[in-house]
Amino acid sequence: MELTSEVLKLILPELLVTHFDLLKHELQNSELHLYFEEKSKLPEEFSKELIIAHGFHKQITIQDFPLRGKIVFLHIKRRRWLDKTTKKVVQRDWNLVATGTRITAEFADFLKAINHY
Secondary structure, eight states, rough: OOOHHHHHHHHHHHHHHHHHEEEEEEEEEEEEEEEEEOOSSOGGGGTSSSSSEEEEEEEEEEEEEEEEEEEEEEEEEEEEETTTTTTTEOOOOOOOOOSSSSBBHHHHHHHHHHHHH
């Protein structure tokens, strides 16, 4: 079953849906695992440089909001590029994970908010 990006934007961080492709999903007992790979579009901040694709960073796994009683894990592979002039590896500056946690920033903010009540 294919989920449209409009539906995904309702249940996942829009940044993730906009800049990553959903490769697959797996339902394992009470867990939903969603696998994402960063789209191959070159970041705008490097558009004036001589940049080539240079593979992926190690996949990270973060926990997101539960859905319908299922724990949700996002498996994310970020791209990296090589600046042919400087020979340095470059990447987008994603701020998907809340500092000091393994959950999304949105989910961390939600948990902080409900702790104050």
